Structures are given as C-alpha cells and as structure tokens.
Amino acid sequence: MAVTLEGKNKFVPPPDLGNKCPEDDVRRFITDCMKAVGVPQENALLMADILVEADKRGHYSHGLLRTEMYLADMLKKLCDPCATPTVLKENASTALVDGNNGLGPVVSKFCMDLAIKKARETGIGWICNRGSNHYGIAGVWAMKAAEEGMIGMSFTNTSSLVVPTRSVKPVLGTNPIALAAPAEGGNFVLDMATSVVAGGKVEKKVYEGKPLPENWSLDKEGNPTTDAKKGLEGFLLPLGGAEETSGYKGFGLGMMVEIFCGIMSGGTYGPNIRDWTKADRPADISHCFVAIDPSCFAPGFESRLGDLMNYCRNVQPVDPQKPVMVAGDPERINSEKMKADGGITYDMSLIEEMWKLAKYLGVKPLQSV
Template sequence: MWLTRVFRDWGARRLVTRRTRKPCGLGNEQPTSTRQQLSSCYQPSSSTSYSKRASPPLCNFRSPIILSCRSISTEMPQLSDEKAKFTAPDGLSTKYRVEEVHRYMVDCMTAVGTPQAHAAALADVLVAADRRGHYSHGLNRLEMYVNDVKQKVCDGSAVPTITKESVSTALVHGNNGLGPVVGNFCMDLAIKKAKETGIGWVCTRGSNHYGIAGWYSMRATKEGLLGMSVTNTSPLVAPTRAKKAALGTNPISVSAPGKDGDDFVLDMATCVVAVGKIEVERRKNKPIPEGWAIDKEGQITTDANEGMHGALMPLGGPELHSGYKGYGLGMLVEVFCGIMSGGQYGPNVRKWMNTDREADLGQAFMALDPSFFAPGFEDRMSDLMNHCRNMEPADASKPVIVAGDPERQHINKVEQDGGITYHINQINDSWKLAMALGVKPME
C-alpha cells in the first residue's frame, strides 16, 4: 500500500462479501447526508493499493508503446502561454515512482484550488490509467483537468447530489464536479444498492471527463460484483453514411470477477481509433490506415490532415465492414448516458477542449451481484478465460489473450521496473506545467 493519505473519518463499516476485497466505502446502512455518502467514496483513495495482484502467468504479450506524448486535442491554449516561458532542462528522467506521479498530480490540482480529497480522487484514476498502459488517459490528461478548473468551467469543489432514487436506481446530478469525484460517488451508490437488492443502476448528468471507464467497473468487481460504466463524450465520431461527427467515442467498460483476482475487464471505445493516433501519424507525415477516419465530404481518407478535420469512424469502420454495429453501440451509450440522465447528448455536447460552457456529460454505472443468480460464477468465469488463453494460436508469437491481460502485464512491468516510464516529450511538458503552476516537478 503505497498511498497513506487520510481523509476525514466518517466511520468505517465492515462489508461482508463473498470475496476478500477492499470495501468501496458505502456500507449497508443509508448515510445521513449526501456529503457523507461522497466522503465514504474516498475511502478507497485513502487506502489505494498498487501492490501486485494475483493473476495467471501471461504469455509474452507486448505492452503498448508510447509513440507520442500529446495530441492536438490535449494542448491547453489557456496554459500554453505560461508554459512557453520555460524550457525544460536536459537530462530529465523518464521513469518515476507511482507515488511521485500521484504527488505531482495532486499538487497541480490543488494549485488551482481543488480540495485535497478531490485532487487525490482524480490522481488515483490518472495513475491507474498509466499503470495499466493507457497513457492517453493518465498524465497526458492532467493539463485538461487543471485547465477546466482554472478556467472555472469545472467546479473542483463540487459535491454530487441525489435527485431521485429507488431501492435499485438513482439519478444523480454531478453539479459540474470533477468526473472521477462524480464517478466514484455514483458507482459506490450502485454497489450499495446491488448488495441490498442484487442490482444497482445509477445515471448522472452534470459530470465531466472521468478518466478510464474501467476504473469504475473494476470498483464493483473488487466487491465481487459485475460492474459496468459508460460515458458520452464530445462529438468526434460520424454515424454510418454521415459526413460529420454526431457521437462521442462513448467508451464501454464491463468487468466481471474471476478467481483469485483474475478478473475479466473490458474497456473499449465505440470508434475505430483514438483521435490522438491520427495526430501521431500527421506529425510523422505518414498516411493513416484506411477505415480510421473520413474527410469533410464524408469520404474515407488515408490523409492524416484530412482525418483530423473530418471525423472518426465507428467501431468496424465502413458500412461494408459492419461499422453500423459500432455506430449502434455508440448510440446505445447515449441512451444510457445523456438521454436517460437529462444531460447533454450527441451533437449537443460541447466540442472537445472548449471552455465556453460546462460539459454536462451524462454517465451511467451498473453493479450486479452474481450471488443472486446461479452459484459458482467466478469458477465459470475463470474456466472460460483460461480455456481461451490455452487455445493454440494462429501465430505462435501471439498467444490468445482475454480482456484485461495486456493491462495486467503492464502493471507487472511497472512494478518490476520500479516506476512508470513516459516519453521524454511528456516529461518535458509536465516540467513546464509544474513551473507554470508553481509546484514541485516530478523527481
């Protein structure tokens, strides 16, 4: 347990579950106030463990390689002038201890007025993304959160409130708070309801970017539950047959508990590729694969510049390759998020990185207790995953894997290396951000 930050103690509650997992904080009794509910959501943050979890031996699956530290979509014009005043020194390290990365993130957020507890909740999610190999959603995203709070388009101090609820459902208003603060609150509420009734479903509006969707589904799995989390995003994806974007990348994450912590963790966008990957190829003056993006006229393009000014394609790509299925999945996320919650949806969501108005994102969180159904869920889950892993691969150098395996291997690599390794450009940029905010850079 590397993180020992202690927040206000609202009373520890023991949760009796089928698995020996760390409680998420919401006990079986109803908290007396919304603020108490939110505070209890921080218990995992105050005792977050990044120790090595039990997992099956993995084959030599290659970890993701960072091709670029930043994309055009993550450049903060409001901070760029301040950062431009500084030049990063030569010889900065590219590997940093997990604790140090977390400390730096918290310092950056508190420097713009975010409460310590909220900053720590955000840092937990961002660090988890980098540890899992999802570098686009970790340190790379920090400046976006800093800028949103600094420009007052996101309220770093906001506390979510429940506006309507039943024994198994709830509608929450995020009050324009930090996405991870809202997300933790909602998933912990869903977990509490699932433990009591078998299922908990919580929708929220008034939220912001909440990091990797898998953070929230795994929060339920740590309690022995199935978890699901979905969020809408700024419109970047064109519906099948359309010329312009109308849907977000709209990620879906579903996690299911296996034996000994060997969990199934699906975390995927509903488009073919992230916009940052197109920017990488544009910077290298290289073409992009056919099926990644369309140009302004709605035609499939291999020109990275045209793709940046056009739209991403839904999962599957063109209609001929069943792209309409990815389009349907993206629409499904909107049903659960913006439409069901009453928040912004589809083309009504503000453009990516705009700070002219609140994001008002919609998100949904589900927790399901498998013990309300047939016994032996974890055994069957692990049996299916191991069967697939042990199948003869078509290419001996590429063993069969299941969702969650690449991330587990990357976590193991981070632990073996003694820290997270970043691209030097990412480190130089984070150093400049530290100088602009007047905080201690990572060391």
C-alpha cells in the same frame, strides 16, 4: 483535441530530462497540479489515482496526458472542483444523480458507490447522472464493483468526435463501454471505445510523431487520413470502420451508450455536448453505472468464468509467440511490466510538456528514475 494552456509554452525544458518516472512521483505531481488550481486534497488524490491507474494499465491516452485538459476547465471556471453530487430521485435499485458540474472522477465514485450499495440490498444498482465532466478510463469504475465481488458496468457520453456510418459529420462521442466481472485467476475487464479508437490515442500519435493506422480517422473535410495532425483536427470512425467492415455496429453501440447516459439522465446528448477543443462552456457529461450481485443467480460464478477465460487463453494461437488473451490480460501484463521496470515510461515530448506545466503552475516537476 489537444489542450494547451495559454502562456505555458514560454518555458524551455532542460536537455537532461528523463522519461521513466516512479509511480508515486507521477501521483504526487498530478496531485500538486490539481491542488494548484484549487482542487481540495481529497479530490486531488482521487484524480491522481484515476490518471495513474490508466497509465499503469497501458491506457496512456487517459493518464498523465489528460492532466492539462482537466486543469484547463478549472482555470477557466468551467468545472467546480469542490462540487458534491446530489441524488435527484431514487428507489431501491435505481437513482438519478446531478453531478453539479463536479470533477468526473468525484461524481463517478459517488455513483458507483451508490450502485454497489443498492446491489448489496436488492441484487442490482443502476445509476444515471448528468452534470459531470470527463471521468477517466471507463474500466476503473467497473473494476470497483468487481473488487466487491460484483459485475460492474460503466458508460459515458463524450464530445462529438465520431461520424455515423455514411456521414462525414460527427454526431456521437467515443462513448466507451466497460464491464468487469470477478473470476478465479484474474478478473475479466472489458474497457473499449465504441469508436475504432479513443481520441486520446490520436493525440498520442501526434506527440510521438507517428502516422495513424488506416481506418482510424477522417480529416476535417471527411477524407480518410493517416496524418495524425489532420486526424486530430478531424473525426473518428465508429468501431468497425467503414460500412463494408460493419462500422454501423460501432455506431449502434455508441447510440446505446447515449441512451444509457444523456437520454436517460436528461442531460446533454449527442451533437449538443460541448466541443472539448473549445472549452467555452461546462461539459455537462452524463454517465451510467451498474452493479449486479452474481450471487443472486446460479452459484459458482467466479469459477465458471475463470474456467472459460482459461479455456480461451489455452486455445491454439495463430502465432505461437502471441498467445490468446482475454479482456483484462493486456492491462495486467502492462501493470506487471511497469512494476518490474520500476517506473512508468512516457514519450519524451509528454515529459517536456509536463515540465512546462510544472513551471507554469509553480509546482515541483516530475522526477525520473
């Protein structure tokens, strides 16, 4: 899964690097890297915002760690950093969009903005697109609708990394699901892979030199493994893990996402999607974005949802030191901690890789607090 730019590793990092970086400088660094490979300023800023948001929310597998993956596609001319999406067909509430092989976040912003616009006019906007690339964390796109007082949903297909129940051959991607809804006291934000874990979290374990928990991965021969490097070379299990622990439910959810994305959009789907470790052709990723205006239904949506969320938070926990949380709470806590810490703390091995990347691209390296 790891992406390494040829020639980058000839640079040797200095021994005095720090691993806590100001949020603004992480954003500056990613923007500079994107611009160095031909991404226009506006698109580079959007890319930086999406990756930094992932790290702020604690989804480190999709933040700074992903920078090199995006750059590799552009350096190999497999993605068009200047592309503008086009609407192929639409009606009052739906649209089919061609991303024209543009940057995933650029395509996604276009599509979710369109979904929100249609939802304001008709109560719902449902947009499918093909011809895109990796779009970051799914939750950030659903959150854009919630910020406008709407229920937002976001789905994407990905390269085949996940084995179906009873198989040792990957067919589907991690195919994430996200739903965000406005609520009093803090929005509900569900952001989850339909695999037992996102692929980037296996990669993060490799960076950290830590073993994998059981039931995350299979090695390339199809055997369960806790060795992070073997897991990185192998496959992921669907959400739920083995058949005995209901892994078929995760497999079914992954298929549902594929129906919304590759199948409905007419794009590439399932095992036909590019192996992202090879990066030998355009990714042709498909997404789906939904916005729903809750005011079209019973009044008081935000207060009722807030009431339910607070009830859940206040039920008796198994461990008094670990209160019950609802979707969105861990991310809020992580963002607040980052703010209190005065920066984002990364694993030192990632900081060293980003230093090498800065030298490779000729941009100013990340600064530490």
